[in-house]
Amino acid sequence: MDRVLFTKGHGTGNDFVILGDPDGALDLTPELVAALCDRHRGIGADGVLRVVRSAKHPDGAGFAADAEWFMDYWNADGSIAEMCGNGVRVFTRYLLANGLATPGPSGLPVATRAGVVRAVIDDQIIAVHMRTPDVYAASTATVGPLTFPGVAVDCGNPHLVCGLHDSLPLSSLDLHHAPGFDPALFPAGVNVEFTTQGEPVEGADLHVNMRVYERGSAETLSCGSGALAVGAVALRDAGLTSGVVAVDLPGGRLTVTADNSAWWLAGPAVLVATGEVDLAALV
Numbered sequence: 014m015d016r017v018l019f020t021k022g023h024g025t026g027n028d029f030v031i032l033g034d035p036d037g038a039l040d041l042t043p044e045l046v047a048a049l050c051d052r053h054r055g056i057g058a059d060g061v062l063r064v065v066r067s068a069k070h071p072d073g074a075g076f077a078a079d080a081e082w083f084m085d086y087w088n089a090d091g092s093i094a095e096m097c098g099n100g101v102r103v104f105t106r107y108l109l110a111n112g113l114a115t116p117g118p119s120g121l122p123v124a125t126r127a128g129v130v131r132a133v134i135d136d137q138i139i140a141v142h143m144r145t146p147d148v149y150a151a152s153t154a155t156v157g158p159l160t161f162p163g164v165a166v167d168c169g170n171p172h173l174v175c176g177l178h179d180s181l182p183l184s185s186l187d188l189h190h191a192p193g194f195d196p197a198l199f200p201a202g203v204n205v206e207f208t209t210q211g212e213p214v215e216g217a218d219l220h221v222n223m224r225v226y227e228r229g230s231a232e233t234l235s236c237g238s239g240a241l242a243v244g245a246v247a248l249r250d251a252g253l254t255s256g257v258v259a260v261d262l263p264g265g266r267l268t269v270t271a272d273n274s275a276w277w278l279a280g281p282a283v284l285v286a287t288g289e290v291d292l293a294a295l296v
């Protein structure tokens with residue numbers, strides 16, 4: 014199976030190579046994923062989404078009764094992650110575009126390593142009912158000589174949200190290298206979000222600007238689960254248990270809504286290309 018069909022898509026600039034593999038026949042390896050995501054020698058992406066029937070993947074089989082499709086998510090370096098908020102939204106767009114699923118009255122269930130989430134489609138915007146983020150510990154991140162206090166948040170995958178003082182713009186951070194973090198608190202690594210408070214925007218209770226350095230993918234234009242973590246910390250810091258948080262990232266705006274303990278992540282999800290890749294030419 015040297016030649017394989019792929020689709021390229023993104024959610025607010027967080028881009029993915031999507032591989033339709035309903036029966037789990039593809040021998041996806043860390044090396045192959047890293048080669049596909051290589052922006053010079055491969056297709057180029059922040060990660061790979063394998064679209065596989067839950068029943069046909071060992072990590073998805075336990076969810077097969079609740080969700081037909083499993084998002085097998087891989088970071089650009091070939092590592093596997095539990096959750097990808099933008100990935101779920103792009104994955105849903107792929108299912109719809111290829112006639113692989115039809116949303117029911119309560120949306121479209123998608124299985125992930127962090128459990129089953131539900132996507133609701135409103136034209137260009139896809140909103141996902143995410144699991145409740147758990148804000149659980151104080152920690153720090155370092156960028157060069159700078160140390161930033163932060164808060165650990167579990168969104169199914171690990172996050173560390175660090176608020177910057179108003180005097181330090183987000184653009185001043187050098188995120189060419191991975192921020193330092195406490196490996197005792199994050200033994201499997203962590204996605205690090207840096208935030209500043211935004212000006213008031215219409216339709217949102219809070220507005221936050223954010224940059225992210227993702228575990229396994231370096232700095233990306235957007236991170237959905239990161240935005241969820243940032244939204245949870247912003248609401249907590251404002252003393253709110255529900256509300257709407259507009260999160261502006263380099264790739265665009267995501268909206269986090271907490272409503273009666275239900276947490277939603279919403280934003281655009283776009284498919285931009287389809288093609289055929291010669292796997293033998295990659296590695």
Ligand SMILES: N[C@@H](CCC[C@H](N)C(=O)O)C(=O)O
Nearest residue numbers: 094097098099170236237238
């Ligand atoms: N960009 C994703 C998160 C992808 C996984 C992350 N890099 C990890 O290793 O946990 C998102 O939109 O949530």
